[in-house]
Each structure stands twice: as structure tokens, then as C-alpha cells.
Amino acid sequence: MKRIARALVCFAALWGAPAIGKSPDPAKPPAAAANSASAPKATPAPASNASGNAAPKPAAPAAPPEAPIGPDLDKSSAALKDIGASLEKSELTDADLQALRQRLDPIAASAAAAIDKLTPRLAAIQSGLDQLGPKPADDAAPESPAVTADRDDQQKTFNETQELLKRARLIAVQTEQTSAIITAKRRALFTRSLFERAQSITSPSLWQAVWNEAPDYFRAARQEFLNWIGNINSQLDGQRKQMFWGSLALIVAFYAPLAALARRFYTRSKSVADPSRFLKILGVWWIFLKIALPSVAAIYVVRLLFDTFDLTNDRLQPFFTAVTGGVLRVAFMAGLARGIFAPTRPKWRLPNFGNVLSDKIVRLAIAVAVIVSLTRILEALNDLIGASLAFSVALRSLGVLLAAITLAIGLWGIGSEAEQDECLGPQVNEHRDWFSLARVLCWAVAITDFAAVLSGYASFGSFVVDQLVWVAGIGCILFMSTMLIDELTATSFQPNTRIGLRLTISFGFHPNSIELIGALIAGAMRLALFTFAAFLILAPWGLQSSDVPLDFRAAFFGFKIGDVTVSLSSVAIAAGVFSLAYAIIHSVQRWIESSLLPRTTLDDGLRNSITTSLGYLGFLVALSLSLSYLGLSLEKLAILAGALSVGIGFGLQSIVNNFVSGLIILWERAVRVGDWIVVGSDQGYVRRINIRSTEIETFDRAQVIIPNSNLVSGIVKNLVRNDRTGRLVIPLTVSGGADPGKVREVLIAVAKSHDLVLKIPAPQILFTSMSASALSFDLAVFVADVENLTRVRSDLHFEIFKRFQEEKFFASAPAAPQKVLITGVQIEPSPQADEAGPGPRNAANG
Structure with missing residues (x-):
């Protein structure tokens, strides 16, 4: 593949320059004007009056009158009529x-x-x-003329x-x-x-026509370029001819050694043990530029050479444009693939792939780019020499089929290697499996190309494979640009860097806000890059910057419902517009959530409210763009909403209620993410406020889903709504013979000895009840953080039990003697009882 790429570069060096027309020389100013501009003007001496005073300054020249607007409108109206007449032409x-x-x-x-x-x-x-x-009435007083x-x-x-x-x-x-x-x-x-259908590649008549035309085709191509070279020689005299061909030979001769020298300059060193992400992305950009720039420089120098000798050829311009585009396509794709995947430098590789897989991806990318470039060059050659339709269809079908086969061979087994291949470089944390998604898309392109070529839609297959290379290149450059911006701003916008010190000293920014400024700058640049990339991706579909806002219409066939055209293609493209717009907005939302808000002093609840609201807003914007593609304006949506109001009132009442309640919770902020709330028998921390429900994580790590309407209309206990201070009450019971004052002293001493118990408000001891056998107290203390209530309660229990044991507050009082009276039974006093004194007697008679 490298040899083919170098051959294409040399071919562009020979033939690429005439593709670009010679720019006209700027108009020279008249000689008189040039002389007057170069010669210094004599300044007249100020005139003086008789008294010696300076003469008054002349009045400033009057402003030129405004050009009348009527003639301009006449010209614009005539131009519009001319454009309208031109649009009536069929071809x-x-x-x-x-x-x-x-x-x-x-x-x-x-x-x-x-x-x-x-x-x-x-x-x-x-x-x-x-x-x-x-104007005054007839019977009123007349006014002045x-x-x-x-x-x-x-x-x-x-x-x-x-x-x-x-x-x-x-x-x-x-x-x-x-x-x-x-x-x-x-x-x-x-x-x-x-979607113009031609003969299938399996048609025998197609290949019969190609076989019959092939000798004339090659003869015409050879004659065309011989005539071009002959015209060059005829336009140049002896000395100028030698200078031209000698300069062209020097360019071709010096291209290869200069390109090799550029590749040797500042290569990614193997001696670096663990390069940072900033060094990695710098290395990626350097590899990309040193592979792509030599081709760009060679094309520019050759163009300059042809412009110098005035050898441009308008008839050959489309062909040379295709050659130049093919060379740049191969050079750019080779630079991107080798820069990102680094097949021989695993430590400098951005994705977490092994050497074998990375080498396969690089070879596959360059091979597909070479096939697409050769196909475009041959198509331009067909248009140049006027090849027949059969020959053009055959060449295009072969190019698409070869690209599909190359894709299929390269993708076969690449998934298992991605899982099993050992990576010697550092591990990279990935949020999404973008490689699997790209692999599925490439398989879809390969299968689509196979089907298109076999069914006779070679133009559609060629467009699909072109878009694969185009989108892949834009995606790689976007990835490299965003990563460079993130690393550059993260490295530069620090309080101790030169930029940070300059912002702090010269502009008075707080050191803690330097990172926030860098994050804002990075976000603005990312948004601009994503928008520009979206326009580039949609450019081959006919989108221009002047077409925004888009007046979408059905692209293919469909049926109309009123003024709206509905078709599968329009729905698919609308879904693509929605996905692209939502992806851009979601990327901005993720950047705000992960990069911007953490550098602010906002609490977690307000951060969640901002990011969730942005998610809702982004969804509505993406939905409105996709619906506008289908032709659904706001008036039509209002009519549709009115028709669905009955269904919303009955079937979707609960969903709408929960959605509105979610918005109320987000902006009223009575319940925030991170709050400790109690709803009925459930309590825990609020982890997420969704569009329909709120997630609570209980203390046993269970997830409880509560509809938002329950939080708005029900009773919710928020333990941390205003502050995180909590009150802890511990009920205690001691022996009835204990001294209450001593108990109070012990409890206050225990409470004040604990580090987490607040001194203000001071601990309180409440004497709640008493009896002959027991005394009841309540110990009330305040804790700075309610999350420590359980721990403080346990610590106080241990200490109180220890002190109560020492003070013998748990020792029970002697029980009073129990008297049992049995009716109808005479109990004689025992001698011991007589000695002891009178005892209870039978009370049978009362």
C-alpha cells in the first residue's frame, strides 16, 4: 500500500497542478495614481490676514449623498426574474x-x-x-400654510x-x-x-460491451495525454521548456528523500516509559502532519510551477482535481491511521488495542482509501475521454466491489482479536465501546455495497463507501482536535502556569477560577468543532451553510398527509438529524457535568438540576429539528397536541403528572440529589431525579423508585433541607433509688466528652417520669452532621452503660414484703411471729 500511495503522490506531482486554474493578476493602478501616491504632496502654508491671525479653517466637506435605494431594488428584481427564468430550463x-x-x-x-x-x-x-x-376638519380653525x-x-x-x-x-x-x-x-x-439503476455487474452484455470498447478506451486515454504533453512543449520555447521539465524532475526527485527526512524527524521515542495523554496527542498530530504535509507541499509546488509557466488546461481540470483529491485522501488517511493506532509504538497508542489489531486497522484504512481514490480517478478519466455508459458502470462497479471485499476481509475476525490480543501499552478507560459500533457500521457498508453492485445500483454503493471514508476522516480529526483542546487547556489553565499567573496578576482572576476559565474555553471550542464537523459530514448530501435553517422536504418517494410528505427515507433522515443533534447537545451536557460544574461551588442538587434541565432542553431541540425536516411546524404540532389532549387527559394523566412534578422538584429544590429523606416507611439518600420518578438508595443499598407526584403531593421528611444539624434523643431508665442529680451530672459529662456532640446548643437532661422502682430520663444532644447520629448514639450508649455500672444506677431497691390474704382460712400465729410481734390475722369476717 505504501508503494501505491507513493505512486499516487508522484502522479499528482506530474498531473495535479493544471487542475487548478490560474488566478487572475490583480489589476494594476494607473500610472498617474501611482505617481501621485509615491510623490510627497506639498502642504500649502496657512494664509494669514492683515492682523496676523491665522485664517479660519475651511469647512469640512459635506458627506456624500446616499445612493438611491430604488435602482438597487430594480436591479435585484431583474436579477431574480433572470434566475427564475434560468430555473425553468430542464437540463x-x-x-x-x-x-x-x-x-x-x-x-x-x-x-x-x-x-x-x-x-x-x-x-x-x-x-x-x-x-x-x-388635517383639521372643515369647520375647525384653519392651520398655517x-x-x-x-x-x-x-x-x-x-x-x-x-x-x-x-x-x-x-x-x-x-x-x-x-x-x-x-x-x-x-x-x-x-x-x-x-438511485439511478444501471446494468448489474453480473450481466454478460455489460462485459461484452466493455471488452469491445477496451482497445479504443486505452487508445483514447493515451492520445489525450500525449496531446496534453505536446501542447506543453509547443507553448514553451527551448530555454523555458528545459527549465520547466528540469524543475518538474527536481520536484519528483526531491519528494521521496524529503518525505523520508520528515518521517525521521522527531519520531515517537521508545525510551519514554509512560507518556502522558498530552504527549500522546501531540505525537498523533505530529505523525499525521509529517505524513500528510509532504503531499500537500508537493501539489502546491507543482501548481506554482504550472502557474508560473501559464500551462493550465481547463479541459483536463476535472481529471487533475480527482488525482489531487485521491492523493490527499490517501495521505490524510495514512497519517490519521498511523498517528492514532501507532502500530509500532504501543506505549504511544491512544486506543487500548494490541499490535496485531492496530496494524490490521491501519492497513485496512489505507487500502480502502487507495481503492476509493483510484475509482474516482478512473471515473474522471471516463468523463474526459467520453467513455461509454457500459464502461463507466463496469469500472465503478469494480471499484465498489473491490472496496466491499477489502472491508469484509479486513473485518473478518477483527472482533476476536480486539478481545484476545495483548496490549503492551497503558490501559485506557473507555466509556463506550466505539470500536464495536464502528465495526458494525463497516459491516453494514460492506453488505450494502455488495447488494448495490449486484442489483445495479453502483452509484449508490460508490456514494456509501465514499461517505465511509469521509466520515471516518472527519471523526478522527474531530477526536484528535477535541482531545488536544482538552489536554492543552487542562495543562495551560492552572494557577501556577504562565497563563494562570498572567490571568491572576493582570486581570485579577481568583486562582480557583483559572481551571473554570479553561473549561469554558474548551467547551466553546468543542461546540464549534462539533458544529463544523456536522456541516462537513452533511456537505456531500447537498447541505450548505446558507441552507440553515433548513427547509426540509422529502428526499425520495412518499405520500402526503396535508402539507406533510411522509416516506421511509424522510423518516430515516429525520431520525439521523435527531441523533446527530442530540449527540452534539449530549456531548455538551456531559462536558458541563464532568468538566464545568465540578469547578464551581454549586452543590450536587443544583448541578443535577442544571444537567437534567439541559438534557430535557436538548431533547426538545433535537426533536424540533427532526420534526421540521418532516415539515411539521409549530402550528401543526399545536393542532396535533390538541387532538391528543383527550388521550393525555385520560391515558397519560399519570405520566404527565409525574413529569410536571419532576420539573417542580428540580427547580423548587425541596428535594435535592444527596438529601436524606423519609417517605412513608422508606428512607435513604436521593441518588437521581428522573423525568418520571426519583431514585432513593436505602441504608441497606436497596434502590427505591418513588413517583415524582408522591414527593410533591405527599408528606416528605427531609433531614438535611436547611442544614445538616441533627438532634439525638436517648431515653434512659435507672433504679428508683438513684440520685437524680447524680444521674444528671453523669449524663452531661458523658455527652460533653464526645467529640461529635455540639457544645452549642448544650446537651439537655429531661426528667420524664418516676416511680418507686424506676426513674426515667431523656438525654438530648445535637450533632453537626445527621449522618453521624447512629455512630454518636452507639458511642453514648457504651459510655453511659459503663458509667452507670460504676455508679450502680442499675442496682434495684429492696422489694417491699408481700401480704397475701386468704378468705375463710384461720391462720394461727407461729411462735416466731408472736415473738416478733403482732402479725396479720384472718380477715374472714371483714
Whole structure:
């Protein structure tokens, strides 16, 4: 593959320059003007009057009168009519439509400028008319002729300005309508050419026609380039001819050694044990540039050589453009693949792949780029020599089939190697398995190309494989750019770096806000890169920057429901627009959540509210863009919402209630992420507030899902709503014979000895109840963090039990003697009882 790439580079060096027309020489200024500009002007001496005072300064020249707007509007209207007449022609190519579209830009700018000028002018005239008031009635006192004349003049000016403003607005509307017509025609032409069916590659008649035409094809190609070389020699005299061919030979001779020297300069060293991510991405960019730039430089030098000798050829321009594009495609893809995957430098490799897998990916990328470039060059050659349709279809089908086979062979078994191949480089944490997704997309492209070639849709298959290479290149450059921006801002915007010190000293920024500034700059640059990449990805589909906001229409076939065209292709493209827009917004949301908000002083609950709200907003924006592609405006959506209001009122009432309750929770912030709440019999920490429900993690690590409506309409106990201070009450019971004052002293001493018990408010001892056998107390203390309540309770229990044991507060009082009276039984006193004294007697009789 390297030899093929080098051959393409040399081929571009020989033939690529005439593809670009010679830029016209700038107009030279007149000789008189040049002489007057170069010669110093004599400054006249200031005139003095008789008294010796300096003469008064001359008055400043009056401002030039404004150019009338009417003639400009006439020109714009005539240009619009001419463009409309051109659009009526049937045989319009995409280049013709694009040229007509470019003619609309000056017209739109002129109409907008006229509206900007006329609108305040009309308002000022109306204000003057309001001051003059209406014309007095016939029976009223007459006004002065001057006022009447002023009113008439103002009214006349008002009418003229209003007419001009109406014309300007009409031209602006007509320009937008014409632009929409051109866009629709371009998309229809694109669709027609993309899905134009030709003969299948399996057709014998196709190959019979190719076999018959092949000798004439090669003969015509050879003759074309011989004529081109002959024309070059005929346009140059003897000395200029030798200088031209000698310079071209020097360029070709010096390209290979200079490219090899560039590759040897500052290679990624094997001696670096563990390069940082910043060094890695710098190495990736350097490898990419030193592989791609020599080809770009060679093409530029050859172009300069051909422009110097005035040897451009408009007829061969499309072919040389294809050659130049093919060389750049191969060079860029080789630089990107070798830079990112580093097949011989595992320690410098960005993805966590092994050597075998990385080498396969690099070879596959370069091979597909070479096949696509050769196919485009041969297609341009077919157009140059006027090859037949059969020959063009056969070459394009072979190119698509070869690309599909190369993809299939390269992807076969690549998944198992990605799992089993050993990686000698450092491990990289990956959030998503992008490699598996890319592998599935490549398989889909290979299968689609096979089916397209066999069914006769070679143009569609060629477009698909072109988009694979185009999107892969843009994706790699976007990945490298965002990573470079992140690492560069993270390294540069630190309090102790030169930029951080300059911002702190010169501009007065706080050192803690330096990282926040870097994160904001990185986010703005990432957003710009993602937007630019989206336009580049959609460019081959006919999207231009002037087409935004897009007036989407159905691209392929479909049926209409009212004013809306519905088809499978429009739905698929709308889904793609939604996915692309949501991916961009989601990436911004993730950056805000992971990079911006952690550098602020906001609490976790407010951070969650901001990121969740941005997620809802991004979803609505992406949905509106996709629906606008289908032709659903806000008015139609309002009608649809009115039709669904009955269903929402009955079937979706609970979902809408929970959604609105979720919004109330997010912005009222009565319940925040991280709060400790109690809902009924469940309590725990709020982990996430979703669109329909709130997740609570209990103390046994169980997840409890609570509908948002329950949190809004029910009773919720939030232990950390205002602050995290908590009150702990411990009930205690001691012996009835204990001294309450001593108990109080012991409990206060125990409470004050604990580190987590707050001194203010002071611990309190409450004497709650008493009896002959027991005394009850409550120990009330305050803790700074409610999460420590359980720990403090346990510690106090241990210490109280120890002290109570020492003070013998748990020793029970002697029990009083129990007297048992049995009715109807005479109990004689025992001698011991007589000695002891009178005892209880029988109370049978009362």
C-alpha cells in the first residue's frame, strides 16, 4: 500500500497542478495614481490676514449623498426574474444550480440592507406625522400654510418610503422562495443520480460491451495525454521548456528523500516509559502532519510551477482535481491511521488495542482509501475521454466491489482479536465501546455495497463507501482536535502556569477560577468543532451553510398527509438529524457535568438540576429539528397536541403528572440529589431525579423508585433541607433509688466528652417520669452532621452503660414484703411471729 500511495503522490506531482486554474493578476493602478501616491504632496502654508491671525479653517466637506435605494431594488428584481427564468430550463446540472444559488446571496444582502435603512426612516417619518397631527376638519380653525405644506411633504415621503420598504420585503421573500426551489431541485437531482439503476455487474452484455470498447478506451486515454504533453512543449520555447521539465524532475526527485527526512524527524521515542495523554496527542498530530504535509507541499509546488509557466488546461481540470483529491485522501488517511493506532509504538497508542489489531486497522484504512481514490480517478478519466455508459458502470462497479471485499476481509475476525490480543501499552478507560459500533457500521457498508453492485445500483454503493471514508476522516480529526483542546487547556489553565499567573496578576482572576476559565474555553471550542464537523459530514448530501435553517422536504418517494410528505427515507433522515443533534447537545451536557460544574461551588442538587434541565432542553431541540425536516411546524404540532389532549387527559394523566412534578422538584429544590429523606416507611439518600420518578438508595443499598407526584403531593421528611444539624434523643431508665442529680451530672459529662456532640446548643437532661422502682430520663444532644447520629448514639450508649455500672444506677431497691390474704382460712400465729410481734390475722369476717 505504501508503494501505491507513493505512486499516487508522484502522479499528482506530474498531473495535479493544471487542475487548478490560474488566478487572475490583480489589476494594476494607473500610472498617474501611482505617481501621485509615491510623490510627497506639498502642504500649502496657512494664509494669514492683515492682523496676523491665522485664517479660519475651511469647512469640512459635506458627506456624500446616499445612493438611491430604488435602482438597487430594480436591479435585484431583474436579477431574480433572470434566475427564475434560468430555473425553468430542464437540463440543469448541480454546478448550474449552485451558481444560481450563489447569485442569490448579494440579492438577499441588498434587500436586507434596504430593509434596515428604510424601517427606521419610515418610523421617523411616522413620528413626524404624528407630531403634525391630522388635517383639521372643515369647520375647525384653519392651520398655517407652512404646517399644511410640511404635512403634505411628510406624507409624500412616507408613501414613497413605504412603497420602497414593501418592495424590499417582497424581494427578500422571493429570494427565500427561490433559494428553497434551488435547494429542492438540487436534492431531487442528487436523489435521481444516486438511485439511478444501471446494468448489474453480473450481466454478460455489460462485459461484452466493455471488452469491445477496451482497445479504443486505452487508445483514447493515451492520445489525450500525449496531446496534453505536446501542447506543453509547443507553448514553451527551448530555454523555458528545459527549465520547466528540469524543475518538474527536481520536484519528483526531491519528494521521496524529503518525505523520508520528515518521517525521521522527531519520531515517537521508545525510551519514554509512560507518556502522558498530552504527549500522546501531540505525537498523533505530529505523525499525521509529517505524513500528510509532504503531499500537500508537493501539489502546491507543482501548481506554482504550472502557474508560473501559464500551462493550465481547463479541459483536463476535472481529471487533475480527482488525482489531487485521491492523493490527499490517501495521505490524510495514512497519517490519521498511523498517528492514532501507532502500530509500532504501543506505549504511544491512544486506543487500548494490541499490535496485531492496530496494524490490521491501519492497513485496512489505507487500502480502502487507495481503492476509493483510484475509482474516482478512473471515473474522471471516463468523463474526459467520453467513455461509454457500459464502461463507466463496469469500472465503478469494480471499484465498489473491490472496496466491499477489502472491508469484509479486513473485518473478518477483527472482533476476536480486539478481545484476545495483548496490549503492551497503558490501559485506557473507555466509556463506550466505539470500536464495536464502528465495526458494525463497516459491516453494514460492506453488505450494502455488495447488494448495490449486484442489483445495479453502483452509484449508490460508490456514494456509501465514499461517505465511509469521509466520515471516518472527519471523526478522527474531530477526536484528535477535541482531545488536544482538552489536554492543552487542562495543562495551560492552572494557577501556577504562565497563563494562570498572567490571568491572576493582570486581570485579577481568583486562582480557583483559572481551571473554570479553561473549561469554558474548551467547551466553546468543542461546540464549534462539533458544529463544523456536522456541516462537513452533511456537505456531500447537498447541505450548505446558507441552507440553515433548513427547509426540509422529502428526499425520495412518499405520500402526503396535508402539507406533510411522509416516506421511509424522510423518516430515516429525520431520525439521523435527531441523533446527530442530540449527540452534539449530549456531548455538551456531559462536558458541563464532568468538566464545568465540578469547578464551581454549586452543590450536587443544583448541578443535577442544571444537567437534567439541559438534557430535557436538548431533547426538545433535537426533536424540533427532526420534526421540521418532516415539515411539521409549530402550528401543526399545536393542532396535533390538541387532538391528543383527550388521550393525555385520560391515558397519560399519570405520566404527565409525574413529569410536571419532576420539573417542580428540580427547580423548587425541596428535594435535592444527596438529601436524606423519609417517605412513608422508606428512607435513604436521593441518588437521581428522573423525568418520571426519583431514585432513593436505602441504608441497606436497596434502590427505591418513588413517583415524582408522591414527593410533591405527599408528606416528605427531609433531614438535611436547611442544614445538616441533627438532634439525638436517648431515653434512659435507672433504679428508683438513684440520685437524680447524680444521674444528671453523669449524663452531661458523658455527652460533653464526645467529640461529635455540639457544645452549642448544650446537651439537655429531661426528667420524664418516676416511680418507686424506676426513674426515667431523656438525654438530648445535637450533632453537626445527621449522618453521624447512629455512630454518636452507639458511642453514648457504651459510655453511659459503663458509667452507670460504676455508679450502680442499675442496682434495684429492696422489694417491699408481700401480704397475701386468704378468705375463710384461720391462720394461727407461729411462735416466731408472736415473738416478733403482732402479725396479720384472718380477715374472714371483714
